[in-house]
Amino acid sequence: MDSKDKGLFSMHSGNGPLSYVKNSSYQGGVLEAAKAIIEEEIATRLEIPNNSCLCVAEFGCSTGNNSFPAMQTIIEAIKYKYQSSNLKTPEFYVCFNDVVSNDFNTLFSSLPLDRSYEVAAVPGDFHGRLLPPSSVHFAYSSWALQWLTEVPKAAEGLKSPAWSGREREEVYDAYLGQFERDIESFLKCRAVEMVDGGIMALLIPGIPDLWDPQKESTVVSRVELLRSSLVDMAKMGRLSVAKSRIFNLPYYFPTADELRAILQKSNIFSIERMEILKCGTFLNIDGHVACLRAVHQNMLAHKFGAETIDETFDLLKKKFYASPVYADPSKDKTIMIVAILKHNNV
Template structure:
């Protein structure tokens, strides 16, 4: 599913690089290295596909502008938490890659690199991650106590508001940090999210996390993820004032639900959430937890179909101003 999401926006990223990347300005600065960061890269191979696509598009842009003989060298910064398996990531690097590879461990909610060191920032299926679960969700005396759930999708308004507030804090910090690290004119591509006006409980992502919550049924665990709408992201960006919104739209990256998509959803969730869940409950429950996604195929497909809408992935392109 992560690959499908990235593939769905490949042509859009190519278009943005063609239309918005100011190669002449980069060339005139005598800078001979084009630096790209993948924030939340995980262990591959999807990050390698995305980085190859971006470098290919930049090379074509240089060639189309008459700078083929002055093609820059490329450097890619692969970022994720320090607990990420960077050994696996770098052991599987494509041998014919057109870039130099660097690991940057750490949370993207803080600074990662020096000022004005990046030309292009990419983040796919990581932006929804929060720095922490809102504390009030675990307080039995709070109106936001999320009893019996692991997510906010079908929870009371107080729970959803706690997640919304935490997301705003985290992404304000994220944007402030990227504004320092990106060069003026640098581009940033971000996803995912949900459409405007759709209740969290009606979104595809909300349904998937609700289904996971039914498999857990606990009071002491919440997934630190939040999916923002275009309206929410626009408000945060307007407050930041360091980026122009070059493109923002909802895309539909997935096929209709069937048996294969059920397995894909289980793998998608496990890839992103296994570390968080096993840290809280222990690794021994993981297989048992994700098994219902395949065993309850009809129920899961019915849930997916009921929440399938015109789009469920938010694609954003920003330019540093």
């Protein structure tokens, strides 16, 4: 695949902040694969305080289905470290963060009854400050940091959803630049909120350096199919041509090298470990369509009207079935990048 196609998405709801929607089919397998990494890094790198309480924060929690197993893993690993160090186990507090429009009612109503921590909701954009200084000991974010704060200006001026040549390169650079600025903003805010020696675990969906779109798929290629479905709907007169041409989504899926280069610029956090995990879904075509619909349905309905949703995703399903790539789950080359960062006293 051309390097300028690798991480680019070009859709945006245009109607304010979105919840950091997570793909549960990816999340389950990824967390299981990342569990050993998180446990090992807590055991070897987390500097535990001899305090009466300890705070864990998740940034981009959604409604909790994928958050609760992650929080259980983190807290059990920290508990074990306290016990191994012959220190009294503190009280645990978990701060669940997502944008203000997130369904926190569902999150709180589905909290595990046997949890060993108290909880608080922290609504707000995680690219800004959210918590008191030096209050967080372990920060966690999964399947959320790919969302951008805005569509780059270079994409807003596009007259057609089909880019080519120098124009596409400029848009690619603009998206990568926006992703970098947003990650830097996220880290700058967490640098104030986290204690010295605190650990951050970031699980960010991405794509490999090289993949063959004729024989393989990624999350990028699947959204490109959705975008092409919108274009076809417009050609059939079912959607506004003008709206379909300027409809952009604010997210970017990096390669591991792109993410590493951005994280290395931080003078507050050091990269302790980076691993590339295969997402390894077992989704069939219907599963892929269902996931795309779950993430995009509300924003598409807002932009184009609820009456177009069924037809759009029926067309998308036909596009999936027309390509043998999507019938074989082993052809999915989407990756999850696990980055373990440590807050340094500088």
